Amino acid sequence: MHWSSLLRKSKEVLNVAKPIVPSVERCGLLSQQLSRVQISTMAVKDNLMVASGFQGELICKYLNQPGVAFSTKLTTDDNAITNAVDVYCSSSGAKRIMAANNDAQIRIFDAETFSSLNLFSFDWSVNSTSVSPDGKLVAILGDSAECLVADANSGKVSATLKGHLDYSFASVWHPDGNIVATGNQDTTCRLWC
Template sequence: MSCTLQLRNLIWATSKHDVYLMQNYSVMHWSSLLRRGKEVLNVATPIVPTMKRPGLLSQSLSRVQISTMAVKENLLVAGGFQGELICRYLNQPGVAFCTKVTTDENAITNAVNIYHNHNGSLRIMTANNDAAVRVYDAESFACVNCFSFDWSVNNTSVSPDGKLFAVLGDSTECLIIDASSGKITGNLKGHLDYSFASVWHPDGRILATGNQDTTCRLWDIRNLSKSLAMLKGNMGAIRALRFTSDGRFLAMAEPADFVHVFDAESGYVKCQEIDIFGEIAGISFSPDAEALFVGVADRTYGSLLEFNRTHYNCYLDSVF
């Protein structure tokens, strides 16, 4: 496994036994049951989209360096360092849609989201260094919205009901946006540096944000005047955040060496620290909340680690 720069969304678990991860110029599907991997997307060679529709701004791409990815409901979405967006249905051959979302020189796609909007339609959201957030329909791949901001957008996350989304980037402030209108409904102040990660609690009331100041802050969406709590990392920026589907645990990853797992039921006081070696390429809980996968992006020690949840105490336990 290899990745570059400080982007940490390259691992996605769709079940306890199925994980998607980036490896060089490929996205691989790893089966922990079969103990083997299978390539599902190769971006080293030219990519020609299979979906052809009038007005659809699809284009062929070649040798894409993947910067971020997401997998949900049979849809794989990957972003690239030159503003690329690649969409593939996992049950269909070929890439359905791909394009460059922007021609801006500093165009890196920092984050992609797959989510249901408040009407239930499946959507794709991209966050780019050109200070824009774009929303695509996951069926037609038409761009249905584009929101512009005053700074490069490093991360977005959508609330469980699809009505709000958080926008974080090269600013000390984090914004809460109405997903329909694009209007700012909240401004989160407290972080000291740029932000890189966010995640919503499954109940939609709590938002967690990760920052270069080595902290994660928790916000109550009903009262945004100040953060509920501040969770501290050891050394580096908080680059990835994930809640379990039951809301019990919050995983927090630094750029290298440390993943912290907080127990939400204890008020985020109890924590297990996972000390590994190497840059962290991403973290993902399985949908059943029984497993945590950690990607290690190191030329020598690159690997995918699996940790299983134990039920005789409140922590996760390594199977290795």
């Protein structure tokens, strides 16, 4: 639901209790109908809303258009929950979608065509990702005391951040791109330069 505090009205944006059918068929994509999605995470940027679910679902909807643009199930893994989604601009300026799952994978999609661009695998469930403002780096956090910084295009790890004592669940970059903050269930937030 979208609530307008100015108009004091609500408007349905996406109903995940009903069957979700993409409004446009996209050649070569594994778009599929979904139903009764339990949303685990969401992101909105530049008119594109992305929602993901406990069973690895991914739903993409343009806020200014009726219907769903794209929907699919990212994984069939038993532990499929999508822990984080983000809509961001790559270093080339192209809009991208990043999804992080408990199946220890990060998936990157083109936000215009919804084609799969990349898949990065890790040794632990990925709980949070955040892309640097210039689109070049991604902070990767999960079921590990270590946090990673990797190239956002290749997934190649460039730094391992050590200091947390438990699993991490949140990260954000400073607007200048030189500092990343990480939040951990060890009850600390750390700033890394």
